[in-house]
Amino acid sequence: MGNAYKAQEASFQSGKYVIAGDREGWLSLFADDAVVQDPVGESPLDPTGKGHRGKDAIAAFYDMVIGPGDMQKFEITGSHPAGDECANVVEIRNVLGDTVVEMQMVVVYTANDEGKLTSLKAYWDFNKTMG
Template sequence: MASLEPRENTMAEENHLAVQANMKSIKYASEGNKEGWLALYADDALVQDPVGVSPMDPSGEGHQGKAAIEAFWDNVIGPSNIEITVNKRWLSGPNCVCVAQVARNDLGNGKFSDCDMLAVYVVNDEGLITSMKAHWDFDALIAQLS
């Protein structure tokens, strides 16, 4: 199981718009703050979580635009009791690549699921997320639950 202990952010990370968007996204998701979370996204943003075909995205093309991203919140993020930690971030242009990001979902009765992922956040000049792609193995997550 991956460590859930985050490391310290560097000054470059804290000032990077994509890092700020990532940190706010994590905060709002864990708080259940739908309005704050949705406000982080540009109107035509794309969310792929996970990247590829899954029951959350049968087409594998992702959730494009605010209405689709809101539906993703309503069906996936909102109902969860999630804690997300990032152990390392790589910065490149407008991108923040969250390496060893772990989403821990409290399933109740002392049970948890842990989802290791690599998440890529891209922001525009205003700091709004234009693309968020989370790479993780849906089948591995389901195996934890059985």
């Protein structure tokens, strides 16, 4: 199974930290050279589509996207560990000012031997969701 269960545990912690608004706890889950792609590909949140690389960039992503919101729901409805990864089906409800974002996404977490996340890839359609 490689590090699949380490990735799964980190994924569960990630959701708890996001709901709690615990920035430092969330950032502590990541390896120094980790990459966050949320969503995967080019979007206004990541114009290059290459992801937010390294702790400073991941912290800036948190401050831009997660921190300002009121995450009211982060429910993992399915969790599938394999290899060094865990793929979760997640339903969220986030309130960003006057905008309410409700969606389902697939988030793939990859962990290293120490249990730190090296990659977080969230699959959702920015244009459809934020329309």
